[in-house]
Amino acid sequence: xxxxxxxxxxxxxxxxxxxxxxxxxxxxxxxxxxxxxxxxxxxxxxxxxxxxxxxxxxxxxxxxxxxxxxxxxxxxxxxxxxxxxxxxxxxxxxxxxxxxxxxxxxxxxxxxx
Amino acid sequence: xxxxxxxxxxxxxxxxxxxxxxxxxxxxxxxxxxxxxxxxxxxxxxxxxxxxxxxxxxxxxxxxxxxxxxxxxxxxxxxxxxxxxxxxxxxxxxxxxxxxxxxxxxxxxxxx
Numbered sequence: 001x002x003x004x005x006x007x008x009x010x011x012x013x014x015x016x017x018x019x020x021x022x023x024x025x026x027x028x029x030x031x032x033x034x035x036x037x038x039x040x041x042x043x044x045x046x047x048x049x050x051x052x053x054x055x056x057x058x059x060x061x062x063x064x065x066x067x068x069x070x071x072x073x074x075x076x077x078x079x080x081x082x083x084x085x086x087x088x089x090x091x092x093x094x095x096x097x098x099x100x101x102x103x104x105x106x107x108x109x110x111x112x113x
Numbered sequence: 114x115x116x117x118x119x120x121x122x123x124x125x126x127x128x129x130x131x132x133x134x135x136x137x138x139x140x141x142x143x144x145x146x147x148x149x150x151x152x153x154x155x156x157x158x159x160x161x162x163x164x165x166x167x168x169x170x171x172x173x174x175x176x177x178x179x180x181x182x183x184x185x186x187x188x189x190x191x192x193x194x195x196x197x198x199x200x201x202x203x204x205x206x207x208x209x210x211x212x213x214x215x216x217x218x219x220x221x222x223x224x225x
Contacts, residue, residue, distance in 0.1 A: 033212065042217035043202065056212065091157070093213075101147070102213055106156035 002026065004105035006092050012111045013082055021077045021108045025094030032075050033095075033102060034067055038088040046090075049075065082112045115140040117186075119203040119216035126193055126223050134188040134219045136177075136203035144205035146170075146179055146186040147213070151200045160188075160201070193223045 005024040013019050025032050034046040045059035049069040060066070064082075069075040079086055089109050093102040120135040138146060148160040148170070161170030166181035175190045188201060203216040 035215075043215035045212045045214070048212050059212070093157075101159055101162060103159070104149075104157040 004092055004094050004103055006090075006105035006108050008108055009106065010109045010111075012113060015084060015112055016081055018078065018080045019082055019110060021079075021090050021092075021110070023075045023077070023092030023094075023105060025073065025075070025092070026103060029094035029096055029103075030072070031095040031097060031100075031102070032069055033093040034075070034077050035091040035093065036088045037091055037107070043091065046077070079110075082110075084112045086110060087112045114214075115144060115205060115207050116214055117146075117203045117205050117216045119201075119219055121217070121219065122200075123220040123222060126221070128195055128223055128225050129192045130223075132188070132190040132193045132197075132221070134201055134203075134221070136186045136188065136216060138184050138186065138203075138205050140184075140205060140207075143181075144207065146177070147204040147206075148175070148177055148186075148188050149202040149204055149215070151202065151218070153199070157202065193221070195223045195225055197221060198223050 007022045030051045032049040036044045047067045048056040064080045067077045089107040091104055091107045093104045095102040117138045145164045147162040149157045150160045151157045161172040163170040163179040166179050169178045177186050177188045179186055200218045200220045202218045204213050206213050
């Protein structure tokens with residue numbers, strides 16, 4: 001079946017602009033995660049959604065970052081007033097239920113110039 | 114908080130050499146443990162996992178055993194191939210399952 005789908009795969013934006021990154025999880029997966037992978041760094045947790053529960057936003061680095069998940073499926077990560085340090089690969093993952101194996105998309109590579 | 118620590122790379126091996134990538138975990142409970150692999154230009158893929166102490170995960174010739182006494186989950190392969198060149202991430206899941214925590218990744222290059 002289809003895996004986790006992310007778009008765009010690559011995005012170059014000017015400093016100060018807003019960007020939206022989209023994630024379409026595997027059908028039926030209730031849990032959705034966003035991570036950030038900076039060059040040469042590990043994976044940084046950003047936010048977690050589980051069903052209709054309030055999301056765990058504890059990993060968002062600043063109030064310029066926000067995420068929504070509509071209808072328990074598609075999620076959008078929004079970065080406002082982008083900064084150069086926001087340049088990274090943003091990875092989305094989903095899992096059937098909390099605590100199980102998670103499956104990653106191929107990521108959205110964001111470059112802020 | 115819960116975390117994993119894995120050996121830093123990069124690691125360069127000759128084909129058919131033995132591979133060990135160390136990973137230790139810190140957790141208040143009993144997490145499931147995972148190894149993910151990221152091949153060049155691709156997303157992260159699950160390589161193997163173990164859900165409880167003494168479990169051994171295995172896949173594609175790789176193995177890792179969940180050692181509660183040493184809080185470790187070292188990745189091993191007896192004979193690496195050029196196609197194993199990738200970045201390997203150790204990971205665990207938190208007690209609440211709210212997030213998976215990852216190591217910083219170990220880059221492996223296998224030369225013919």
